[in-house]
Structures are given as structure tokens and as C-alpha cells.
Amino acid sequence: MTAVTKLDDPFDFSAWPPTLSEEQLRVLVGNSSTYALSHGLLYLPPGYPLHSPPPQAAIHAPLSLIPSPFPRNLFGYAQRLQGIYNVLYARIAMDTPFLDEIMGAEKGVGRVDTFIGELWRGWKKLRDQEKLPQPHHLGLFRSDYLLHAPEGQQPSIKQVEFNTISISFGCLAQRVAELHRFQHAATSYFDSSPHLKRENFPKNESIAGLAKGLAAAHKAYVSQAPGASSQAKILFVVQPGERNVFDQKWLEYELLEKHSIHIVRQTSEELISSAKVDDTTSILRVSPALSPQRDIEISVVYYRSAYMPDEYPTPEHYTVRFLLESSLAIKCPTIPLQLAGGKKVQEVLGKPGIVEKFLPDFTPEQIAELRDSFMDMWGLDENIQPSDGTSDASGTSHEPPGTTKARREYTSLVLKPQREGGGNNVYKDDIPAFLDSLPAEEREAWIAMRLIEVPRGVRGWLLRAGSFDTSENDASNSAKHNAVEAEVVSELGIFGWALFGQDQPLEEQEVGWLVRTKGKDSNEGGVATGFSVLDSLILV
Ligand code: ADP
Ligand code: MG
Ligand code: MG
Numbered sequence: 001m002t003a004v005t006k007l008d009d010p011f012d013f014s015a016w017p018p019t020l021s022e023e024q025l026r027v028l029v030g031n032s033s034t035y036a037l038s039h040g041l042l043y044l045p046p047g048y049p050l051h052s053p054p055p056q057a058a059i060h061a062p063l064s065l066i067p068s069p070f071p072r073n074l075f076g077y078a079q080r081l082q083g084i085y086n087v088l089y090a091r092i093a094m095d096t097p098f099l100d101e102i103m104g105a106e107k108g109v110g111r112v113d114t115f116i117g118e119l120w121r122g123w124k125k126l127r128d129q130e131k132l133p134q135p136h137h138l139g140l141f142r143s144d145y146l147l148h149a150p151e152g153q154q155p156s157i158k159q160v161e162f163n164t165i166s167i168s169f170g171c172l173a174q175r176v177a178e179l180h181r182f183q184h185a186a187t188s189y190f191d192s193s194p195h196l197k198r199e200n201f202p203k204n205e206s207i208a209g210l211a212k213g214l215a216a217a218h219k220a221y222v223s224q225a226p227g228a229s230s231q232a233k234i235l236f237v238v239q240p241g242e243r244n245v246f247d248q249k250w251l252e253y254e255l256l257e258k259h260s261i262h263i264v265r266q267t268s269e270e271l272i273s274s275a276k277v278d279d280t281t282s283i284l285r286v287s288p289a290l291s292p293q294r295d296i297e298i299s300v301v302y303y304r305s306a307y308m309p310d311e312y313p314t315p316e317h318y319t320v321r322f323l324l325e326s327s328l329a330i331k332c333p334t335i336p337l338q339l340a341g342g343k344k345v346q347e348v349l350g351k352p353g354i355v356e357k358f359l360p361d362f363t364p365e366q367i368a369e370l371r372d373s374f375m376d377m378w379g380l381d382e383n384i385q386p387s388d389g390t391s392d393a394s395g396t397s398h399e400p401p402g403t404t405k406a407r408r409e410y411t412s413l414v415l416k417p418q419r420e421g422g423g424n425n426v427y428k429d430d431i432p433a434f435l436d437s438l439p440a441e442e443r444e445a446w447i448a449m450r451l452i453e454v455p456r457g458v459r460g461w462l463l464r465a466g467s468f469d470t471s472e473n474d475a476s477n478s479a480k481h482n483a484v485e486a487e488v489v490s491e492l493g494i495f496g497w498a499l500f501g502q503d504q505p506l507e508e509q510e511v512g513w514l515v516r517t518k519g520k521d522s523n524e525g526g527v528a529t530g531f532s533v534l535d536s537l538i539l540v
Pocket of ligand 3: 419420
């Protein structure tokens with residue numbers, strides 16, 4: 001017999017997941033891994049050689065056995081916000097003076113953050129030389145949220161961050177949502193919870209949606225760029241040794257099958273020798289590795305890379321980024337759109353009047369909804385009052401009040417630099433010592449953010465490929481499953497895209513969602529680095 005959870009109002013997060021027997025869990029594990037392997041919910045195995053022949057084996061992506069509960073109204077709210085965020089970030093990317101001020105290397109964060117500074121200087125030089133012939137930008141975005149449920153308050157959602165470059169898991173997220181629906185069809189999850197009903201599994205069509213964004217940019221290039229060929233292809237700029245390759249492959253198949261668009265994959269390293277921009281037309285061409293004499297025209301440059309400093313190990317890596325930027329191809333993202341995704345920009349958006357300035361055509365209700373998704377943030381270099389209103393009495397008056405405030409309130413904070421891809425933040429107890437070691441001039445590159453108070457006591461079942469105990473005999477192994485129960489935190493990501501440019505119409509769409517679930521005690525949420533699993537939602 002399994003215990004049956006009750007339909008409570010409000011939802012009792014600590015009652016999740018429903019109780020399942022070992023036998024039932026074994027069925028779910030077997031169904032999950034075989035479904036994932038059958039449906040391309042895959043990773044390349046760890047240690048896959050960098051320069052290798054085509055893969056001959058893959059492992060299923062880390063996944064959750066049972067979807068995570070999420071309040072229906074908050075899911076709808078996050079979806080609604082995406083349309084506003086798409087427009088907001090498009091407008092930020094087109095506001096050059098704003099980006100110069102916040103992220104630039106003369107006035108902004110780029111002065112103290114060398115990576116941001118390099119990107120900004122390269123972009124500035126192209127502006128000065130009038131070498132930016134393509135008016136469009138393409139953004140494939142993911143806005144990330146956590147449930148915020150302080151003691152005694154109704155849960156809300158707060159934005160963790162807004163990603164404007166190399167957003168991933170759009171495709172695998174759809175597959176895992178399909179997996180969870182399949183589990184329901186196959187087992188009804190053993191009637192273990194009244195919430196596990198078909199209508200509570202929201203649809204996720206992120207593959208088609210993200211491909212549509214890329215296809216819209218391709219179409220704009222082919223129909224509008226002077227001298228463009230309809231034979232042009234989309235360039236995926238990828239990382240060497242990428243294990244999350246199937247997430248990219250699903251986009252490739254969708255582009256070919258639904259839009260008849262071909263793609264070509266190259267790393268920055270390869271592009272250093274293969275990319276050329278025509279002096280007169282600015283058309284970007286790359287030569288394929290196998291037939292270097294045959295150049296391919298590129299319509300859209302889609303980065304699944306290029307967001308971390310160590311991806312630019314030599315000056316040539318920057319040079320090739322700027323070369324692509326200077327071409328007629330539409331970039332996803334352009335450098336300004338990448339800079340717009342900086343945490344510093346997110347922090348500045350919280351200041352009075354800023355979102356209002358960018359969104360004068362939105363209603364006060366929409367602006368209020370947007371603001372409700374913001375968590376308190378400030379700059380470490382900022383001249384800000386402590387929350388308790390007291391003046392500084394700690395003997396650290398030589399430092400900016402933003403730093404002093406972070407020092408005092410560290411137990412409820414996370415500090416973030418201008419970086420992407422996980423593993424860069426400083427949390428709670430690590431903050432005081434970190435602040436002691438941070439050179440004064442680097443404070444400007446960091447923001448402090450209030451920690452979102454996720455619901456406590458939610459548990460989940462996490463499944464990773466591999467690691468059976470081979471020391472025991474087959475019979476005893478078959479009686480086991482390798483899923484792990486843990487207290488978990490789930491982060492919701494909403495995907496959207498926008499195609500826009502100065503004096504161009506703006507097209508945008510909200511196109512699906514992602515859930516990543518991690519063990520509660522792991523601060524960072526990266527699936528690829530092994531801290532978390534792909535998950536989906538059960539609306540409650
Ligand atoms: P990155 O761009 O490297 O992904 P994030 O801002 O998303 O940086 O931070 C990484 C992770 O840290 C998030 O996925 C989340 O798990 C955690 N995190 C970030 N900000 C907060 C916050 N304000 N409250 C709680 N957790 C947070
Ligand atoms: Mg993140
Ligand atoms: Mg990010």
C-alpha cells in the first residue's frame with residue numbers, strides 16, 4: 001500500500017514527493033532511463049575525447065524521477081513576464097549610452113572586469129569604425145526563477161537572473177517533460193498523489209519555439225541583407241568537447257526538418273582559420289573542415305559558447321569574435337546583447353525609474369508585476385544605506401557603504417561577479433573573508449543579492465546514469481535502483497526569443513520552460529557540472 005497525499009490548499013511542499021515503494025521506484029527508474037535513451041535525452045559520457053571520431057555511446061542526462069510541484073498561478077505569471085522581459089532586454093541591447101555607462105570600459109564595470117572590458121572595447125572599436133552592417137540582433141533568452149516562500153507568506157517567484165547568451169537545455173527540458181507525461185501514462189505514478197493528473201502536466205514545446213527564433217533571424221537575413229544568398233546556413237559556435245551536444249542536435253534537426261535550414265558547427269579555434277568577412281559586402285563565410293576550398297555563407301551566428309574568459313585563451317579568440325560581430329550575419333547574441341545580460345544590469349534595473357524608462361508603453365500593472373519578480377540587489381561599490389538605517393559604526397568607514405552593508409547582512413546574501421555558467425558566486429558564510437580579500441578597485445564588478453527563500457522540506461528523486469555496484473551478483477543488483485532521494489530546490493527557467501534592431505520591427509515570443517532541480521545543500525545550479533538534474537513541473 002502507498003500513502004496518498006491530500007489535496008491541500010495551500011500546497012504543502014513538505015508533503016512531496018508521494019510515498020513510493022522500492023518496487024515502484026524500480027519501475028520508474030527503469031522507465032526513465034530507457035525512455036531517456038530512446039528519446040535522445042542524452043549527454044556524451046564524461047571524459048569524451050576532445051578530438052574524436054563520431055560518438056558511439058551516450059548516457060542519459062541526469063533527471064528527476066517525479067516532476068516538482070509548482071503553483072499554477074506563479075507558472076502563469078512567469079510565462080506572462082517573459083513577453084515583458086523579451087522587450088526590456090531588446091531595448092537595453094539597443095541603448096548604447098546605457099550600456100557604455102553600466103558595462104563600458106571607460107565608465108562602467110568594464111574598467112575593472114577585464115573580460116567585460118575586452119568585449120566592450122572590441123564592440124566600441126567596431127562602432128567607431130562603422131563596421132556593424134547588420135541592424136538585427138537575435139536573442140534566445142532564459143529567465144530563471146526560484147520560489148520565494150518566507151515563513152508565513154504566500155509563495156511568490158523571484159528572478160535569479162536573465163540569460164542572454166548560450167542558453168541551454170531548451171531541448172532536453174522538453175524531452176524530460178515528455179518523459180514525465182509518459183510515466184504518468186504508463187503508471188499513473190501508482191495513484192500516489194491526487195496532483196499527478198494529466199491536466200497538471202503543462203505542455204513544453206521549447207524545441208519548436210527556439211528553432212522558430214533562429215529561423216526568423218535566418219529569414220530576415222536572407223530577405224533583407226544586401227547580396228545574401230538563400231543557401232546561407234546557421235553557424236553554431238560550439239565549445240570543444242561539449243558533452244551537452246544532444247540539446248544542440250535537437251535544434252539542428254528541427255531547423256532542417258521544419259525550416260529547411262542547414263547548420264554548420266565550429267569552435268572558435270576552428271573559426272580563427274576558417275572565418276572570412278568580405279571587405280565590400282561584409283558577408284560572413286566559413287570553410288568546412290572537410291572541404292576547406294568550399295566556403296559556406298552564414299546567415300546567423302548562434303553562440304553556444306563564448307561567455308567565459310577562458311574561452312578566449314589568445315588575442316586571436318577575441319579577434320575572431322569581433323570579426324564575426326563585424327559581419328552581415330545576424331548574431332545571437334550581439335556583444336551589446338551579451339553585455340545586457342550582465343548581473344550589473346539586472347541590479348541597475350531595480351533602481352527607481354529604470355524599467356519605467358525602458359518600458360514607457362507598458363501599463364503600471366505590468367511594470368508592477370515585473371518589479372515584483374525582482375530581489376533586492378546592490379553594488380558593492382555603491383553609496384547605499386544599510387537596511388537598518390544606522391550609520392556605519394563598524395570601523396570600516398574606509399569602504400563604500402554597499403560593501404559594509406554586505407559585510408553586515410552576509411547571512412542572507414549571495415555575491416555575484418559579471419560571469420555566466422555557474423560556480424562564480426560567493427554565498428553567506430564565505431562572504432566576510434571574501435570581502436576582506438577583494439581588492440578595493442574590484443568591488444565595482446560585484447553585486448550583492450538577497451537570497452531567495454525557497455520552500456523548505458521539498459524532497460525529490462534524482463537519477464544519474466552509471467554507478468552500479470559491480471562487486472555484487474546480478475540478482476542483488478537487479479533488486480536495487482540507483483535513484484537518490486534528497487531535499488531539493490527547483491529553479492524554473494522560461495525561454496523566450498526576440499528579433500529586433502534599430503528602426504526594425506520587434507518580434508518576440510515566450511517559447512517554453514525548464515526546471516533544474518538540485519540537492520538543497522549545493523549552492524550552484526549547473527546541470528552540466530553535475531550539481532543538479534533536469535526536471536519538469538506538476539502544477540498545484
Ligand atoms: P550563473 O549565471 O552563473 O548561472 P546565477 O545568478 O544563476 O549565475 O547563480 C547560480 C545559482 O546560484 C543559481 O542557479 C541559484 O541556484 C543560486 N542563486 C543565485 N542567486 C540566488 C539568490 N538570490 N537566492 C538563492 N539562490 C541563488
Ligand atoms: Mg544561472
Ligand atoms: Mg547565467
